[in-house]
Amino acid sequence: MGASESRNDLPAGRREFLSRRRFLQSSALGISGTVAAAAATSRQASAQDAPAEVTQKETYNLVRRVPIESGYEVVVCGGGPAGAAAAVCAARLGAKVLLVEATGCLGGMGTSGLVTAFDPMADGKRMLVGGFMREVVETMHTRGFLRPDINPDTWRKNYHQWTPFQVEGYKLVLDEFVRKAGVEVRFFTRVIDADADPQQGRVSGVVLQNIEGYRFIRANTFIDATGDAVLADVCGAACREAGRDTPAPMAATLCSLHAGIDWSRMGNQSAALNKALADGHFTQSDKHLPGMSRVNQSVGYLNGGHLFRMNALTCKDLSQGVMLGRRIVQEYVAFYRKYVTGCENLQLVTTGSLIGVRESRRIVGEYELNIKDYLARRQFPDQIAVFNKAVDIHPYDCTEEAYQQYYKEYNKIGRLGRGECFGIPYGILVPKGWKNLWVAGRCNSSDVKVHGSIRVQPAASMMGQAAGTAAVQSVRTGQPANDLDTEQLVRTLRDGGAYLPQEQTAKKMTRA
Incomplete structure (x- = not known):
């Protein structure tokens, strides 16, 4: 679509246009440098022309009329466990x-x-994960979407136990929840820019891109549940990046589903791994194998293999990482068939369409949850x-030292006992100084260590419920995100089923 073209497919009364000269100058759009050498010239390249050199010194200034949509009170970017919870609540x-997802x-x-x-949702005595996430799990159990032999005590009471589920069942339940709640969902849609004022701490709107082109969406409040703090970053909120502000990014994993497993004969995976490593079976000597976990009668999901030092904030690393991940999965297929009893007939069903990124970018919040708190x-x-x-915290490389550090931390230093828990304060969801922007899920404000605990699905969902609830409270009362009445928020969350055992509440958030 050229600079003078526009789309006219919006409902009457909502058809506005925004001309934004800075639109694609943002580094978040990836336009600068990558296409500039070819696009900045009007001549047509011939077969004899040398390839344009990729450079970061040139920019392409795209001027475009973008349709505006308004009328939303809350826009949630990202439809994972955090975003789905935020939107529905x-x-x-x-x-x-x-x-948008x-x-x-x-x-x-x-x-x-x-x-x-x-991940574990109870402390060995009681269920800690309430509200939206508990409703999802209970619904999936009722519908038969959890592993058939799973007892409700697994998620309601048991200590350090996981709850396996069927992927298609989870998709269906979330679809039903958003539909019944009246959430407007746009799949295949990304947030690529925002109109925001970092000095004032306010977002006016976001630029979305999908098959229809670009849209500028105005709203009262915005929630970043992208996992990578994409919205917070393009708004200009302060963020920390793994590998830039930390020694290295935690390794990622491409997970996969497998069939043909005889679970009644399943052998010891740890012993088999040691034998395979000694035999030189793998191209990298990765000693940490979370393993194959049973999903149903003959299917398991594999959380195995690491993509070390992959920068999840670059398309190049993501692209190379997913291809390497698929090769690594094939090595594990051969490993299970050869070394693990009960897996002789194992078949790869599929690999994930998303890499399991454990660490990328997270905000600098009004409070940073830290390992001392934990x-x-x-x-x-x-x-x-x-x-x-x-x-x-998964090992950062294949060395014995890195593996022993992981083992010691995960099994001894960094594990709470039965009946114990730590709190997740509201302030880790609010970018410092921002009035109508929240985050939820993996991009929360926490240090590397405690982030390794709360980056997972149940915690993300609870953060999402809190962010969605806080956004509505802000719209209704005029209270900004960074000065919200947290006593009122806690009451509303409790009314929504959240388990919040604190005896004392406060109107002001914790800041130190």
Whole structure:
């Protein structure tokens, strides 16, 4: 579409246009440098022309008339566990909600990423994960979408136990939840830019892109549930990046589904791995194997193999990573067939369409949850969730030293006991200084260690419920995100089924 063209397919009364000269100058759009050498010249290249050199010194200034849509109170970017929870919970409170998701389904890593088991949701005595996430799990159990032999105590009470589920069932349940709540969902849609004022801490609107082209969406409030803090970053909110602001990014994994497993004969995976490593079976000596977990009668999901030092914020690394991940999965297929009893007839069903990114970019929030809080089992007056999961920092490389560090941390130092939990305060969801922007899920404000505990699906969902609830409270009361009445927020979350055991609450969020 040229600079003078426009789309006229919006409903009457909502057809506006925005001409934005800075639109594609943002680094988030990836236009600068990559196409500039070819696009900045008007001549037509011939077969004899040398390829244009990719450079970061030139930019392409695209001027375009973008249709404007308005009328939304809450826009949620990202439809994973956090975004789905945020959107549904906000809509149930009466808000007009738009949920945008880059893939063709909700659920994020649980669906597109094939992480087909929910992390522990209880502390060995009681269920810590309430509200929206509990409703999802209970519904999936009633509908037969959890592993058939799973007892409800697995997620309601048991200590350090996962809850396996069927991917298609999870997709269906989330589809039904957003539809019944009245959430408008746009799949295959990405946020690529925003009109925001970092000095004022306000977002006016976001630029979305999909098969229809570009749209500028105005709303009262915005929630970043992209996992990579994409919206927060293009708004100009302060962020920390793994590998830039930390020694290295945690390794990612491409998960996969497999069939033909005889679970009654399943051998010891750890012993088999040691034998295979000694035999030189793998191209990289990766000693950490989360393993193959049973999903149903003959199917399992594999969380195995690491993509070390992959920068999930570059398209190049993501592209190379997913191709390497597929090759690694094939090595594990051969490993299971050869070394693990009960897997002789194992067949690869599919690999995830999303890489299991564990760490990329997260905000600098009004509060940063840290490992001292975790080890102290700290409870906060403004906490919006409590959790018990161990600190899960995967090895950063294949060395014995890295593996032993992981093993010590995960099994001893960074694990809470039965009946113990730590609080997740509201302030980690609010970019510092921002008034109508929240984050939920993996891009929360936490240090590397505690982030290794709360980056998972149940915690993300609880953060999403809190962000969606806070956004509606902000719309209704005029309270900004960074000065929200957290006492009121906690009451509303409790009314929504959240388990929040703090005896003392406070109107102001924790900041230190």
